[in-house]
Amino acid sequence: DxxxxxxxxxxxxxxxxxxxxxxxxxxxxxxxxxxxxxxxLGLRLIYYSFDVxxxxxxxxxxxxxxxxxxxxxxxxxxxxxxxxxxxxxxxATSDGPEWQPQHFGDxxxxxxx
Amino acid sequence: xxNIDQPTEMTATEGAIVQINCTYQTSGFNGLFxxxxxxxxxxxxxxxxxLDGLEEKGRFSSFLSRSKGYSYLLLKxxxxxxxxxxxxxxYSGAGSYQLTFGKGTKLSVIP
Numbered sequence: 626d627x628x629x630x631x632x633x634x635x636x637x638x639x640x641x642x643x644x645x646x647x648x649x650x651x652x653x654x655x656x657x658x659x660x661x662x663x664x665x666l667g668l669r670l671i672y673y674s675f676d677v678x679x680x681x682x683x684x685x686x687x688x689x690x691x692x693x694x695x696x697x698x699x700x701x702x703x704x705x706x707x708x709x710x711x712x713x714x715x716x717a718t719s720d721g722p723e724w725q726p727q728h729f730g731d732x733x734x735x736x737x738x
Numbered sequence: 739x740x741n742i743d744q745p746t747e748m749t750a751t752e753g754a755i756v757q758i759n760c761t762y763q764t765s766g767f768n769g770l771f772x773x774x775x776x777x778x779x780x781x782x783x784x785x786x787x788x789l790d791g792l793e794e795k796g797r798f799s800s801f802l803s804r805s806k807g808y809s810y811l812l813l814k815x816x817x818x819x820x821x822x823x824x825x826x827x828x829y830s831g832a833g834s835y836q837l838t839f840g841k842g843t844k845l846s847v848i849p
Contacts, residue, residue, distance in 0.1 A: 667841035668781070668825065683836065715780060723829060724769050726783035727837065 628652045629730035631716050637736045644703040646733050648716030656719045657699040658727065659683075659691060661712040668715065674699055675721075706737045742840035744826050749846045755814050758843045760826030764807040769829040771837065772800050772811045776822045784811070784824075813845075821847045 629650045638644055648657065659671040660683075670683030672691040680691060688710060690702045703710055713734050717727040742762045750756040762770065769788040773781040787793055787802035787809060799812040811824055823842040830838065 665841060668827075668839040670836055670838075673836070684838075724786055724788060726771065726786060729780035729782070731780050732778075 629716060629718055629728055631714075631730035631733050633733060634731065635734045637738065638706055639738050640707055642706050642737075644706050644735065646701045646714055646716075646735070648699045648701070648730060650697050650716075650718045650728075652718055652720075652728060653696075654718040654720045654728075655696065656721065657693065658717040658719075659689075659699070659701045660715045660717065661685070661710075662715060662732075663712050671701065708737050711735060711737045742826055742828055742838060744824075744840045744843045746841070747844045747846070749848060750813075750816055752816055752818060752847055752849050754816050755812065756816060756845065758811045758813070758824050758826075758845065760809045760811070760840060762807050762809070762826070762828045762840075764804065766830040767804065767807070767828060770800075770802055770809045771827040771829065772809075773825040773827060773839075774822050775825060775842065781825055816847050818847050818849070821845060 632647045655676050658673040660668045662668050669685050671689050672683050673681050674693045677693050692700050713732050715732050716730040719725050719727045744760045771786050772784040774784050775781040785800040787800050790804055792799055792801045797814045802809045823844045825842045826840040827837045
């Protein structure tokens with residue numbers, strides 16, 4: 626079983642819809658992250674959380690929101706999806722301290738028509 | 739964010755050695771990661787450097803020069819399965835604790 630599980634793995638939806646991507650982990654890590662990956666742009670950080678009561682904006686948080694429901698769960702929402710949010714989304718976790726590597730889920734491929 | 743530069747694509751021959759370079763801005767630097775990502779898959783951790791010098795792990799080695807803002811990943815005895823993208827990522831502290839990724843270098847290993 627995967628340590629970092631993302632659902633759904635693929636999603637096609639229409640402009641204006643509300644979308645939620647979910648991430649759960651069994652690694653016991655406190656820190657969780659959401660990234661998006663676009664061809665030619667690399668991985669960019671959307672939001673991150675260091676514990677249940679901590680939420681921080683990343684480089685490209687506009688149009689997104691997150692919820693850290695428990696240590697093991699971190700969800701990403703697109704309140705009103707637009708086509709330029711079509712991308713591959715990754716959830717990641719890490720243990721403190723900061724030099725510990727991040728462990729990525731298998732990704733969610735999101736297409737917004 | 740920090741500017742991280744690495745070549746977009748490289749091609750190398752099976753059995754050969756390839757060096758993938760990465761340059762970054764030195765201000766706020768706290769560490770440099772390398773990840774491997776096969777097409778359509780999740781990135782996986784390869785190495786972390788925080789001090790100057792070479793870190794060797796089997797066929798893969800990573801080098802860091804903090805004063806020059808420069809790192810490289812060295813892959814020896816290339817295998818076809820090494821065809822992947824290699825992502826350089828800088829960890830900058832200064833309260834942000836974020837990893838900033840380069841755009842990745844797509845390595846193609848040919849017979």
